[in-house]
């Protein structure tokens with residue numbers, strides 16, 4: 001099995017390389033020098049290839065110099081470009097880090113290389129790329145539609161194109177999935193996870209010693225991915241791991257908050273994110289009697305079924321039992337000078353209401369007193 005791939009020196013392509021090797025592919029890698037400010041990534045890519053060689057894994061690695069062509073492009077990512085924006089990777093200002101037509105150029109070269117190998121070795125070759133859904137918002141040239149159109153054009157424009165195909169295993173996944181998969185592949189190859197990922201760079205603005213800033217959108221996404229799989233990122237940051245993690249979590253929380261503000265009504269936002277209470281007998285569902293499911297307004301998580309709803313007379317939707325899979329969180333709440341138990345969505349932490357001990361005895365004696373504004377009803 002033959003593969004060629006773009007090894008940027010970042011974590012996505014490095015993870016992909018590990019997966020291909022674990023699956024038994026013979027891999028040729030191309031890294032591109034294109035005038036990027038963070039060309040420390042090329043040194044990291046070389047270090048990983050060397051590490052693989054030391055462990056008896058042979059990977060052919062070429063560094064292709066495109067800096068004279070792409071050096072005249074305009075992007076914050078390129079030397080001479082404006083400063084790298086900071087913040088969440090899905091925010092609009094991250095568009096400054098797009099390099100015009102970059103992936104079309106990279107994929108074009110890979111296709112020519114793959115076809116050359118296919119003819120020379122008389123074999124089929126896959127072009128493997130570590131693109132993933134986290135890149136879709138800001139980078140149109142990481143989306144599935146783009147690669148499908150590109151492949152179509154390459155097939156039209158080449159002889160023997162049946163020997164070459166694209167392989168994008170993470171296109172619908174995210175950085176967390178890539179790390180989890182890389183961890184399995186690295187285990188299968190008997191390599192060291194921390195060595196492999198210390199030999200990568202994701203930061204768009206590393207300092208002069210090659211340490212990641214932790215502040216560019218790409219950094220934040222990477223830090224959250226390591227956090228999600230319960231590991232410390234082995235790459236060096238300007239600040240301690242604890243500090244960069246805290247700051248990435250803050251960036252993520254404020255990004256989510258902006259999304260809730262955009263998407264929810266004022267009342268829904270105040271109730272779910274600020275623990276407000278809607279006036280009694282005012283909500284959409286206190287008198288709702290149809291059959292169906294009640295889901296979290298913020299994240300769609302299933303909370304209650306209509307069969308556990310009953311008329312308590314309190315003016316808010318009342319349920320005696322939560323859905324068996326909802327896992328609603330219970331938190332002591334002393335905000336009104338007496339103790340109550342607040343209930344929150346297990347999946348997104350949305351405030352839902354409170355649970356009291358005056359429910360129907362036949363069903364366990366509890367009453368979930370829930371704000372209509374925190375739920376969406378779905379009729380069956």
Ligand SMILES: [Zn+2]
Nearest residue numbers: 296299345348
């Ligand atoms: Zn939720």
